[in-house]
Amino acid sequence: MATTTTIVPSGGPVAGSRSFLSRLRDGDEIARLITFLFAASVVLITALLVYELWQGSALPRHQFGLNFFRTSVWDPVFDQFGALPFIYGTLVTSAVALLIAVPLGIGAAIFLAELAPLRLSDTLEFFIDLLAAVPSVIYGLLGIFIVVPLMRNGIQPQLKQYLGFLPLFKGPAYGLGFLTAGVVLAIMIIPYIISVSREILLSVPRDQREAALALGSTRWESTWKVVVPFARTGIIGSVFLALARALGETMAVTMVIGNTPVISPSLLSPGDSIASVIASQFKEATGELYTQSLIELGLVLFLLTFILNGLARLMIVITSQRGSGTGLA
């Protein structure tokens, strides 16, 4: 990220100084208009999406109001819909994922940014970028056939045996459930945390760590007490970015979460998340209220990821501006 991007003044006085006619002759105005239409269509599509979600969920919004978020009954027979179990499932699986992915991801990012020689760091980063490109359904495939049996036969019985006194690890070892979904999610978001955190750490000015080393810090101390705090906001931003991704993740979660709208303190319990309930029920939902309740869940998911993405971007921008001034996209 050492290359500095040149910001070109857009619109520009150059264009303005020539007569309208000559600009028209060169096709400038036409080009401007055409490209504008394409750019405007992006805004239009996004607006339409928000509108569709809002409009498409009018029925449950009026009928349930805020109770939609407070009730945990999801009963298509009696037309009662409460989003709580799905919100709970989404949050729990994401929390498990972060618990695993954050230390691992930040650890790896520190290694790549601070310790590894540039060449090795770039090579590893290349592999990590590839990891980020693996599609969700492949993670789901591996989840079903590797993680689930491993959880059921290996990890979950052990957890029950040694930590079974905790409410977190009660109930039968299904294999499918919150914990499994969280683990699969963790694997999926680690690459994001690594990539972004590494960029952030690399943008921390050299003199910061050199000053710390000169004052007699060990390498780890200079990293942990100087570099990481300097980059903290940006790293948190990278975690938010990963969290936003985890919240909206659909296929891999649907394949391993157990698809049951339950609120249970036990991580071994099967559950359901917002994205996975939409994936498994949207096509089949009979009745307007049922369908629209699912769309409202989509709206909730959209808003959650929207807020998180916004915060993340803000934090990353703040950090990188505090650094060398090189902008991060």
Add this chain to the structure above:
Amino acid sequence: MSARLRWRKFVSAFMLSMTGVCAVVAVCVLFFILGYLVYHGGTSISWNFFTRLPAPVGEPGGGMANAIVGSAKLLFLATLIGVPVGFFGAIYLAEFSGTATAFIVRYAADLLNGVPSIVIGIFAYSLAVLPFKHFSTFAGGFALGLMMIPITLRSTEEFLRSVPISLREGAMALGAGKWKTIATVIVPSAYRGILTTILLAFARVAGETAPLLFTALGNRFWSPGWSQPTASLPVAIYNYAISPYEDWHRQAWAAGLVLLALILIINIVARGILARSVSVSRS
């Protein structure tokens, strides 16, 4: 050396090696995924997989030829929608727009980029399935195209902006109009970056499953034309993986291998193109 210093050095070495372990673990996951897919998929892949239609449920044999072609058609449509909008939109942002419009467009693109894929699925269902009264290849391609737009737009804009100002000024000084400058100088010099962007966006949507569930649906036969439901590799993997049939599991692995290979190859090629452009500009 005092005990305290020794302890600090030990902590330093220990923690630093732990970070190394983290990095190694993360990278190992990739090799594990690849290895497992190659192992399971490789033994299941056969000529039939590429040439046959699915067999009736429960009967062994058959292949995924229709899903492979279906994915190709979906991606073709997605590119047709996503690339022009992203590309020209980026030109507008980088070259024509005022700050306020640029802000709105960028904001909308970022918003769209963050939309979970399943929500895109709902959107495409209500926009491209319900009004036309059928699930279709078109609706699936539309959903994927929507996902390509913001990815293409934002990075293309970055690459356009990174074209040195001296090049523009040179062209303008020679009397070229703005559009001519863009078409003959700016876009060609950002060409590799833009191509990389398009390839990465393509690879990104190639594996998307959730937006296809309610749009392209699935098909056990060839899908004629564009207005019929179509099979696709990601949806086939999903359906086959959750089925109880050993033979379908086998085919899900094979399909997973094909899909992942495609995506990783495109990624590697794209990064190769970009790396070459960087080394060219450095020399």
Add this chain to the structure above:
Amino acid sequence: MKRIAAIFLVGLGLAGILLAQGVLSITGAGATFPFPMYSKWFDEYHKKNPNVQINYQSIGSGGGIKQVTEGTVDFGATDGPMNDEQLKAFQEKHACAVLHFPTVLGAVVPTYNIPGVTGSLNFTPEALAGIYFGKVTKWNDPLIADANKGVKLPADDIIVVHRAESSGTTYVWTDFLSKVSEEWKNQVGKATAVKWPVGLGGQGNEGVTGTVKNTPNSIGYVELIYAESNKIPYGNVRNAAGVFVKASLAGVTAAAAGAAKSMPDDFRVSITNAPGKEAYPISSFTWLLIPSKISDAAKRDAIKGFLSWMLSDGQNYAEALSYARLPKEVVAKEKKALSNIQ
């Protein structure tokens, strides 16, 4: 840029080839219960009539009802008949009726995976209702054990598996539980999707079978063929006459025999917990949902053509796939009803 243009051209060429096939493509979606039967039928029918291809997606009975009502598919399929409200909704939306055509009969079986138990367990209706209600939680519960003297049942937790999405298999299962348990009827009810008191959700008959197969000490309910083709054990269920019956085609036919004589004109009939010593109690018809008005003449003829083939030759494929063929009376009645599709 030339390269991209070349790719586009290849794509267009591909599209041209596929367009040129000139096949009539019909889309149906719905029940997973008869999916193996339908996919066999549509395959065979396509072989006999290469210009008609019927694409069937097993998205669940609820999905079949929803999508046919939305008009996004040409026909739907369901294992639980549409209720009056749903029929009315269809009528209002399309200004025509939706017709039920029974295709075959099937049985839903309780399937389980208990390490060490290979034979068929006996289930009383009370035991099944108790397990799915979450009141019977261990395999060695007296409600199960008393009906299975001599079988060594583990003291492990029962892992209950049900369908995640709305489905006709669920309809048949909950229809049966509602008939045998007041408590179930009042608190859960019968529908293609219900609020499950306990358990894990599996996606489709495939998903439930898959989950049961992979999960020790689990119990699920699936269509007979899914249990048979996957070689997982399934239990005998006590019928209304007090006899434990193992699901079989004969048992299903026996359950249908009564209904065949008094079949209502719209074919919507439940045959769970049917009387008769041989009758298997969790049996059901499965239906195709066809709009009574199909404006596209080619599609209409193709669908009618398929239906009449299905009612004659098609029935011969049923037994091989563990479905019971339709009673003669029902076939005759349906052939008459074909003229209602216009």
